[in-house]
């Protein structure tokens with residue numbers, strides 16, 4: 344067997360929710376690009392997951408193209424990795440049903456994302472929102488992925504994927520690998536700039552609470568300038584007592600590679616204004632080339648379609664085999 348065949352497999356996904364946030368970039372996308380050499384990677388735009396909240400159809404289509412363009416711009420190389428849209432690979436929904444039948448009501452009820460989204464969309468607590476983690480488990484297990492690079496907010500879903508995989512293996516016979524999370528220490532949870540006790544999220548009504556990967560330099564600098572900190576005036580890493588400054592330090596660390604004590608030394612005796620300006624600069628410098636590439640891809644629909652067609656074919660080839668195997672194991676009659 345060649346070393347190529349022995350590479351571990353990675354699967355991850357992101358919802359097409361308009362422009363991605365800096366949290367999405369730091370927690371997930373930048374790692375996706377970095378892992379491509381070492382692993383056999385599949386990356387997908389999770390458009391079916393997006394349907395669990397109400398969507399304007401034309402916007403969902405547009406956001407899907409934007410998401411694919413942004414992933415390409417951020418360095419996902421379709422020659423190296425399989426890049427596809429979830430709804431283009433029917434095997435995900437096929438396995439989803441089998442896993443739904445192997446997930447308990449109690450398990451799904453305990454998911455914090457379900458509880459949070461039920462509260463934020465009380466008029467639309469639909470079945471898809473409830474069974475969302477079973478579809479996410481199907482996304483991962485249909486490729487027998489070994490590793491799943493995600494931010495911290497996805498760990499509970501990942502744990503459920505392992506539970507269901509294990510249950511299935513015990514009930515039928517060994518079928519699924521138990522997937523592990525790949526969660527980096529720094530940046531697994533980027534916090535809101537307006538309220539550092541909350542995760543940075545695009546659904547926050549306060550636009551100053553998040554930085555978008557598409558924000559221009561002035562906007563990025565302005566948002567960091569307004570970031571909520573504390574009254575101590577010292578750049579010091581202390582997540583408990585200085586959540587705002589610690590969050591900015593994590594972001595600065597990601598883009599400069601400097602560790603926390605180096606950052607503390609660099610800004611010792613200087614005020615928060617200097618530090619916030621420096622964070623804004625490194626972030627906008629890092630995003631500028633990605634934004635340039637993004638525009639290029641957005642203007643080349645033919646290329647996007649070519650990538651997605653190829654991605655869906657390659658992904659389906661792997662996923663269809665798993666669905667056949669699972670259908671057989673659970674006793675569905677095959678001709």
Ligand code: TYM
Nearest residue numbers: 355356357358366367370371389482493494531532533543
């Ligand atoms: P989604 O679209 O909400 O987020 C995509 C990725 O970004 C990470 N992330 C963050 N990381 C750090 N700090 C933040 N503030 C932050 N906000 C978001 C998320 O952890 C995620 O890794 N259910 C998934 C999509 C999905 C998926 C999958 C992921 C569907 N199927 C299979 C992995 C494997 C979701 O809604 O991510």
